[in-house]
Amino acid sequence: MPAAAFKSVRALALFHDMADANFDRLTKAAYLQRFPAHVQLIEEGGAADFLHVVVEGCVELFASHNGRDTTMALVHPVSTFILAATLKDRPYLMSARTTMPGQILMIPSADIRTMLEIDPGFARAMVVELASCYRNVVKELKNQKLRTSVERVANYLIRQQKRHPGMEFALPVEKRALASLLGMTPENLSRAFGALRSHGVEVDGPMVRLTDIEALSAMARPNPLIDDFSS
Template identity: 45%
Template sequence: MREGERPEIAKLPLFAEMKEEQRERVFSASHLQVFPPQLILFDVGQKPDFLYVLVDGLIELFTTNGDRDSTMAIVEPVSSFILAALVTNQPFLMSARTLQSSRVMLIPADLLRDVIKQDGALMQEAMRELAVGYRHMVRTLTDMKLRQSTERLGNFLLLESHKRNGAMNLQLRGEKKLLASLLGMTPENLSRALSALAKHGVSVAGGNITITDHDALVTFARPDPFLDGVEVQSPFGSS
């Protein structure tokens, strides 16, 4: 890793509270690499050689079964991914590919496992990331089981708006089929769901989605602060 890149990476939650000598040990053995779009970083069943930290770009985590594949998560910067496989030294349960040109930090797995044992701050942050990942999985399963597909899409749009500080105009990340796969829908079902949301405060123009009536969408999708992890409120205040 080049010297000028280290301050940027050191700000990541996983490394921020580490002992300086242990952080230097990790950084000295790691490197940043730029990968082109649609490149497979690793496949299901491989043992983890590195921890991956996405610094810039977009990564898809997905699984396959025969000729079917399903998007499990979209990784946005700045965040690590596949920490559980590294900590347990077990084969990957998901594959990963770049959706756009991506800058990724590669940390040797054996080294990081050793440093986790020696650095309490790193161990605590690794535990926190694993716990957050588990809770996200539970929320995703709950969403799939308790909401119909159109409600699931509406709730997804509300959560995306919340993540973007209440933005009402949302740009789809990648193609619509990627969003459909992420939400457990076929592309055809996604198109029908988008059309159905027109009467609940959503308009669509290509890859641009606009929430035209936030309160109507909230009433339809019924976001839950416990199940979804955030409290979605109207950006215009309570009435």
């Protein structure tokens, strides 16, 4: 594995407290692979043979049922996904596909489970990581059940703005995927952007500028117990 990738994975909270020897052992058994855009990495219902780490690019987690399907989350570098299935040795609950070219590190699940037994630091880090994942899904569920679609869009934009230093930022994925993540159709996302124009939202292709955060916040009513993905 290239030194840069090695270093960035090592820096993850999940692997930070791990003994050096154990981390080396884990990465020796792992594969770092490049993928083009729009490649399906895992399929819902399949066996959880690998823990995946997005090193570069972006991965969309989605789920299907009865012909419908919905985006569950977007995973950005550097973070892991489908940790829980790996640990429980249970089928994946979500499928995953790349949204752009990137690099994925795949670590055999069996090695992760072994490491859990022998490295207490890793076990503790895992507890914290899983607790965070759990809380993030709970927030997403609250977001879905307690807000209208326009409110979800508005709060999404505010959250994105906070991650970016400048005045404007680019949507990280296609609008159709964003719409699905927010639990709405692409048509209604367009209309929502239109409705938010009067609250200082300017959308031009993938670029977004929020010219009046005050006004936008007043209608969006952000709530740390839903929107703060770091707590």
